Amino acid sequence: MARLENCALARAIEGQERPLVSRGEIIATWRQHNEALVMFLPRQRRSARYPAGLRDGGNLKPGNTMYETLKKEILAEAYGEFAANEDEIIASINAKLDLMIARKIAAGQFFD
Template sequence: MLDFTPVPHTNPRKNSITPDRQRRFIAHLAATGIVKQAARHIGASLEALYKLRQRPGAEGFRAAWEAAVDCGIARLEDCALQRAIEGEERLVVSSGKLLGTERRHNEALVMFLLRQRRADRYGAQVLPGHPLYERIRAEVLAEHRSAMRQSKDEVLASLNAKLDLMRERKAQAQRLLSEGGLEPAGK
């Protein structure tokens, strides 16, 4: 991820985001997943980083940025999975006195993770009538109709081209016959 080609600076200034700073930003972004925190870590503004990302020659930096964000998302998934499995320890307080702790599990988080990671078993059944099914069906049918129209149009164009060629050859043959004073056969 850090072996990307940094964005070059033609006239570097004191506060330029140098190749070293670009790599430190990407490393910190991969570790945290938070752009603002990574920017603060290298002492750069969000605006400067987003401008740098859009400059010509920034393709490698952009790709590294996306890969770093993906690392942050993976870390977030890991933390959510850990919380779903282990739960969270919470203090039990009554009348201002600490009675102990209890472990609570977030069932909504558990179900979310199961639906996402094991959709075949826990996900929504996308059957006819389900909005997602109907949307996908409509898209597929529209693509099919378009392909059929295109195919039909191509066949018609090909037939018309062949007919035009046949008409041209017939006209040419009639011209040759009339120039030579010959009558076409069958007259």
Template sequence: MRPSRRTSAAAFFEDLPDADDPLLGFAPYLHKAPRRNSITPDRQRMFIAALAASGIVTQAARAIGASLEALYKLRQIKGAEGFSAAWDMAVDRGMLRLQDCALERAIVGEERPVASGGKVVATYTRHDTALMLFLLRQRMPERYAMPAAPDVRPGSALYERIRREIAAEGPSLEEIRASIDAKTAQLRRAVEARRKREEG
């Protein structure tokens, strides 16, 4: 039976690392004057084992009855480098477990109930297509990754090709500006001529 979230040192975990697991062979921090609530070497190894099994820091902290504040503070202390490195490796191992669970869920699927009249009358297997595609893109990006957006920044090959094609289809920017200037000058002369006629 899984204990409640209030459980501290007796938290439930599956597949804890064996005592001879290299992950637990780190050099723990040794308190110069350990107190009753100090995170001793044994508790440090218990925390790392629980973290590797769950991948969740809060659950691992609950498993040894320690606060997150105390654990993070211990991690930063000089002399706790071994504990800190083991922490990182335990998180990585927990993430691998999570990845395996996600892969199993994507391939095998999960059983969903079919209810009728308030009763479960059947079940069906639901496959998470979005999760499956995500895992394929992560594990085999050369085949399943989304195509990268084309680079159309000024100076890129695609940008220059498009610019040349547009330039070949019509007048250049300089020609457009010259045409506008010519029309503006023509309009200015017409306005000036009209003004002179009205004054004369």
């Protein structure tokens, strides 16, 4: 099995040489890489990190290592620095509100 895995890995990395035929003659060769094989190997060797079925949600469920990692990354990106600076943001809003109230009082418009 180890030799088979090594051969599959070499084939995934190096690809397969394919002939380019014109009028029945081989005029050149090119390398065809097998993307499915490239994806298969990590899923088999490190299934916790690369679960199968990511496109349609397959094994990507709460509790799965990849799910939890992606969840943290998405939440961090969505909330950006807001979560880390929430106290600073609230203090800034309160300072602006206090300034607005002070200006209204100074202009005599606050209690109208």
